Amino acid sequence: MKKKGLTILFIFSLLLAVGCGKVALPLPETAGEDLAVPAEQLPEILAPAVPGRDPFSVAAPDIRQKKSASVDRTGRDPFLPAPKQPEPVKPEPPIVPAPVVPSPVPPGSAEEDRLPEGLLVVLETTDRCWLDVFVDGRRVLRSNVADGQTLRFEAEREIVLRQVGRGHTVRLTVNGRDFGLLSQFVQRLAAGEELGRQAGVQISLERRYSGGVLVGLRFLAELP
Numbered sequence: 001m002k003k004k005g006l007t008i009l010f011i012f013s014l015l016l017a018v019g020c021g022k023v024a025l026p027l028p029e030t031a032g033e034d035l036a037v038p039a040e041q042l043p044e045i046l047a048p049a050v051p052g053r054d055p056f057s058v059a060a061p062d063i064r065q066k067k068s069a070s071v072d073r074t075g076r077d078p079f080l081p082a083p084k085q086p087e088p089v090k091p092e093p094p095i096v097p098a099p100v101v102p103s104p105v106p107p108g109s110a111e112e113d114r115l116p117e118g119l120l121v122v123l124e125t126t127d128r129c130w131l132d133v134f135v136d137g138r139r140v141l142r143s144n145v146a147d148g149q150t151l152r153f154e155a156e157r158e159i160v161l162r163q164v165g166r167g168h169t170v171r172l173t174v175n176g177r178d179f180g181l182l183s184q185f186v187q188r189l190a191a192g193e194e195l196g197r198q199a200g201v202q203i204s205l206e207r208r209y210s211g212g213v214l215v216g217l218r219f220l221a222e223l224p
Helices: 002-021 032-033 182-190 195-199
Strands: 119-125 129-135 139-143 149-154 158-164 168-173 177-181 202-208 214-220
Touching: 002 129, 002 202, 119 158, 119 202, 129 195, 139 149, 149 158, 168 182, 177 182, 177 195, 182 214, 195 202
Parallel strands: none
Antiparallel strands: 119 149, 119 168, 129 139, 129 158, 158 214, 168 177, 202 214
């Protein structure tokens, strides 16, 4: 009997405890502090930047688009063909006067064309050359002659080129007959050509050296 009463008392205590609700257990004092999050560590929520443009308004023109063509405001009918541009005027070529050709001079009218009764030798230098010249036994020239010079020697009987330094720089003319360069003239003379008879004179040469040096080139007005 006693055991049965203890059982009923235990069940009654249990029902009493359930009916009164759960008993809240005290929390430690530091529990709230540990769970708090510092304000500076909270993530910052940024609002999206939305432009204030009206979505129903016309979009702004693209600056990359090409400029529209200019409007013709001249009042011309656009359906008429465009007028032709005038062709550029070509300048007329300058008038060049015709060169004046001198009239031919009859032979014997100029002093240079006159042939002496005895002998005439003309030397033309194409480059600097040493010359030693005798006319009728008298020395008339002994000098280093520059290029582009024309030397005229007249004699009654004899002209001697005592020395010529560079025969390939001197052109020779005897009694109006052009024999070309003096060095070539001497080569033809040494080959046996009768060049003296062609000019109506007697021609002889003492010596010829290398480099165009000539010694004793003699012109006589009398043929043998």
